[in-house]
Amino acid sequence: MSKFKKKSAKTNQAIPTSAMPDIVFMLLIFFMVTTVLREVELQVQVQYSRAENIEKIEQKRLVSYVYIGPEKLANSRVGDTRVQIDDALIDDIGAIRNIMYDKLLEEPRLIVSLRVDQESEFGIVTDVQQELRHAGTLRINYSTLFETL
Amino acid sequence: MLKKKRNRETPEINGSSLADIAFLLLIFFLVVTTIDVDTGIGLVLPPIPDDIEPPPIRERNILNILVDAQGRVLMDGELTAVVQVKDKIVRFVNNNGADPELSDSPDDAIVSIKTDRRTPYNIYIDMLDEVMGAYAELRNNESMARFGVSFDALNEESEQYEEIKNAFPKRISIAEPD
Numbered sequence: 001m002s003k004f005k006k007k008s009a010k011t012n013q014a015i016p017t018s019a020m021p022d023i024v025f026m027l028l029i030f031f032m033v034t035t036v037l038r039e040v041e042l043q044v045q046v047q048y049s050r051a052e053n054i055e056k057i058e059q060k061r062l063v064s065y066v067y068i069g070p071e072k073l074a075n076s077r078v079g080d081t082r083v084q085i086d087d088a089l090i091d092d093i094g095a096i097r098n099i100m101y102d103k104l105l106e107e108p109r110l111i112v113s114l115r116v117d118q119e120s121e122f123g124i125v126t127d128v129q130q131e132l133r134h135a136g137t138l139r140i141n142y143s144t145l146f147e148t149l
Numbered sequence: 150m151l152k153k154k155r156n157r158e159t160p161e162i163n164g165s166s167l168a169d170i171a172f173l174l175l176i177f178f179l180v181v182t183t184i185d186v187d188t189g190i191g192l193v194l195p196p197i198p199d200d201i202e203p204p205p206i207r208e209r210n211i212l213n214i215l216v217d218a219q220g221r222v223l224m225d226g227e228l229t230a231v232v233q234v235k236d237k238i239v240r241f242v243n244n245n246g247a248d249p250e251l252s253d254s255p256d257d258a259i260v261s262i263k264t265d266r267r268t269p270y271n272i273y274i275d276m277l278d279e280v281m282g283a284y285a286e287l288r289n290n291e292s293m294a295r296f297g298v299s300f301d302a303l304n305e306e307s308e309q310y311e312e313i314k315n316a317f318p319k320r321i322s323i324a325e326p327d
Binding site: 032 | 179269
């Protein structure tokens with residue numbers, strides 16, 4: 001018995017923590033790299049429509065967003081339906097083809113995600129789609145949420 | 150005297166708080182990070198037509214879907230409820246020449262979608278959702294019949310996935326606006 005006791009008394013109880021900062025830093029660097037801090041400030045109101053048969057876009061870097069919805073005004077009122085790309089509202093629909101063509105040159109596998117308010121009429125979406133066709137950005141995606149039954 | 154003092158200083162920086170600082174930053178980035186994936190219905194727009202004439206397509210191989218300004222869905226001119234769109238497309242695509250009104254084969258079947266300028270967007274999405282659902286069902290059934298696993302379970306780079314995908318290609322065309 002005494003033999004066992006002696007052995008257990010000898011073991012070091014403390015867990016070595018000297019590698020902990022390294023592990024923490026590794027995690028830290030991972031999250032720093034994956035974080036996208038800059039989010040676009042929405043100037044139009046978008047309520048997503050829902051659908052069941054949706055797919056995921058894993059490669060976020062390929063995606064460029066086009067927001068279509070009623071413009072946000074003061075006192076939480078909304079105005080006419082407008083198109084927003086990045087941080088700017090688009091006044092001239094015809095300008096979209098140049099914006100998108102430039103984006104396509106930077107990223108040839110570009111996917112344009114259309115984030116359209118569910119109350120919108122389809123005419124403006126058609127206009128944007130025609131512009132996208134002129135720009136050559138043919139891969140699009142209608143952003144929807146998953147419909148829970 | 151000055152020399153003596155300098156010798157007493159410890160040449161090492163105390164690094165025990167390094168882990169705390171790193172943890173603090175880690176928690177900040179953990180909170181800030183959003184690993185949300187964008188979900189939606191993917192589609193490929195047709196390129197702007199050149200002077201080249203599109204190849205002739207037999208009338209039976211085209212299913213025209215029109216969503217009008219009131220949000221009504223018309224399939225080949227026939228008023229259809231949105232919930233019936235899926236079944237109709239499944240029958241149309243998977244006809245394999247049986248019904249002379251419907252498609253020759255899944256490979257030839259084209260679903261053409263036309264909208265009005267005043268079509269409500271959410272009805273369009275509901276309709277498109279049904280179309281996608283029809284193809285998902287067809288692919289799933291085919292995958293179950295051929296390999297005994299659901300289509301979702303197949304690896305996207307595997308040969309089986311390609312085989313099923315090619316057996317039921319999504320030929321969805323957006324009609325030219327007026």
